[in-house]
Amino acid sequence: MRPSEQMRDLGIVQYGAPLLAERARPFTLPDERETADAVIARLLDAVEHIRRAHDFSGKGLGVAAPQIGIGRAAAVVQPPAAEPFVLLNPRITAALDELDEKFEGCLSLFDVRVPVLRPLRITVETATPEGSTVTTVFERGNARLVAHEIDHLEGVLIVDRMRPGGTPVSVEEYRKTTEATGRAWSYE
Structure with a gap:
């Protein structure tokens, strides 16, 4: 099985589905708290199912609502060796000029890995279900995970982030590299 x-069998919407190219609709909070809570519960459930099927302990994983068929601005990120956290209506408000290129995978096109440039540090504003705003700074691998999920909520996929002339690498070829699946991204 590819x-x-x-x-796909775990319920992840796959590359080519129109929903993945659309901007997710933000929540009006706290008015839509019940809806947001239901979406968050479905995302957390999806993360659990995916973790049971595949080892993401080295780099972590994330799932955005559009990837489970819900066009709303919510995602769950599961960093390596940490508890998952929720992103509601997230937006990047600042990014470090220093960029880093690493191969990324995506649950919605899991047959390939793609080299993607990302800032080493980002500041993200998110909403709480109660409607308040929280600002968090993410660095290195966590910044990469969070930026990837925010891209999904903007209708942007990793193939859209490739540099001109960049090429996706098959999973089989990627597994031969030093950053193969299950190993953490390295930073200097």
């Missing part, structure tokens, strides 16, 4: 088929 990796993308495994993710």
Whole structure:
């Protein structure tokens, strides 16, 4: 079974679906708290199912609502060796000029890995279900995970982030590299 088929069987919307190219609709909070709570519960459930099927302990994983068929601005990020956290209506408010290129995978096109440039540090504003705003700074691998999920909520995929002339690498070829699946991204 191809990796993308495994993710599809776990309920992950696959590359080419129109929903993945659309901007997710933000929540009006606290008015839509019940809806936000239901979406968050479905995302947390999806993370658990995916973690049972595949090892993400080295780099972590994230799931955005559009990837489970919900066009709303919510995502769950599961960093390596940490508890998952929720992003509601997230937006990047600042980014470090220093960029880093690493191969990224995506549950919605899991047969390939793509080299993506990302800032080493980002500041993100998110909403709480109660409607208040929280600002958090993410660095290195966590910044990469969070930026990836925010891209999903903007209708942007990793193939859209490739540099001109960049090429996706098959999972089989990627597994031969030093950053193969299950190993943490390295930073200097």
